[in-house]
Amino acid sequence: MKKLLPVLTVFILIIIIVSIFLSMSSQKKMVTIQEGNHEHKPLDITLNHYQDTQCGMTIETLVHSVQAVAPDGKTWFFDDVGCFALWYKNIKFQKEATIWVYTNDTNRYINGRKAWYNKIDKTPMGYGFGAYEKEGINMIPFDEMLLKMYRGENLTNPLIRKKLLSE
Numbered sequence: 001m002k003k004l005l006p007v008l009t010v011f012i013l014i015i016i017i018v019s020i021f022l023s024m025s026s027q028k029k030m031v032t033i034q035e036g037n038h039e040h041k042p043l044d045i046t047l048n049h050y051q052d053t054q055c056g057m058t059i060e061t062l063v064h065s066v067q068a069v070a071p072d073g074k075t076w077f078f079d080d081v082g083c084f085a086l087w088y089k090n091i092k093f094q095k096e097a098t099i100w101v102y103t104n105d106t107n108r109y110i111n112g113r114k115a116w117y118n119k120i121d122k123t124p125m126g127y128g129f130g131a132y133e134k135e136g137i138n139m140i141p142f143d144e145m146l147l148k149m150y151r152g153e154n155l156t157n158p159l160i161r162k163k164l165l166s167e
Contacts, residue, residue, distance in 0.1 A: 030058070031077070038073040042100040042109035045077060054083035055125055062102045064123045064130060066112065069098040081117065082127025082156075085149035099142075101131035108133075117145040120155065120164050128155030128164070138167070 030051040037043060045067075050059045053076040059065055066084040068076045070093055078084040081101060088094060099112030104121065112131065116139040121130030129145050140148070148154060155161045 034075045034077075036073050037069050037075045040069045040073070040098040042067050043075055050077045052077060052079040052083050054078060054087040055080070057083075057124060060124075062107075063104065064121070065102045066131075067100040067109065069100075071096045080123045080125040080127055081129040081131060081145065082123065082125055082149055082154060084112075085127075085129075085146050088146065089150060103133045104130045106133045113142045115142060116140070117142070119148070123155075126156050128161075 029049075031045075031049060032051045032053050034043060045059060045062070045065070047060055047062070048058050051057070052059060057079050059077060059079045061079075064080055066078040066081055068078070068084060068088065068091075070076075070091075076087065078087065084099075084101075088097070088099075091097065100109040101112040101115050102109050103115065104118075110131075110133050115131040115133065116135045118128075118130045118132060118136065118139055120128050122128075123130060127149065129149070132139060153160050155164065
């Protein structure tokens with residue numbers, strides 16, 4: 001019985017912690033997908049109320065955020081361009097999706113396919129791809145950014161990080 005007491009205590013603590021987190025998330029009513037965006041425009045989001053579809057993090061700033069709109073008007077939200085890219089890889093409506101990225105230079109949402117991407121920005125999840133409206137030195141287009149994400153060529157890879165930050 002003495003051996004079961006520590007295990008039972010840990011089990012009860014885990015149940016309490018899980019219950020607290022579940023009640024907090026249901027009270028906040030976080031938004032990961034919003035329906036009805038038939039105009040396919042970037043939506044106004046309330047910070048700390050929207051959640052990244054891929055990684056689950058709360059969107060705390062518009063900087064580096066992405067919105068992807070499906071043909072049926074469903075909108076997905078992301079806190080980092082890298083999270084968006086990972087999600088985008090597996091969707092069936094890639095060509096039809098409307099993509100909005102929040103730019104670092106003009107501070108507004110623009111078409112993500114027309115944006116330029118810096119490879120060494122400090123982003124929420126550490127991938128490093130910051131979106132810009134105007135092309136700058138060492139910036140890459142949308143398709144190249146996707147390719148680099150799929151290959152793991154981003155700042156989360158220590159070898160790539162060292163190479164990019166020493167250039």
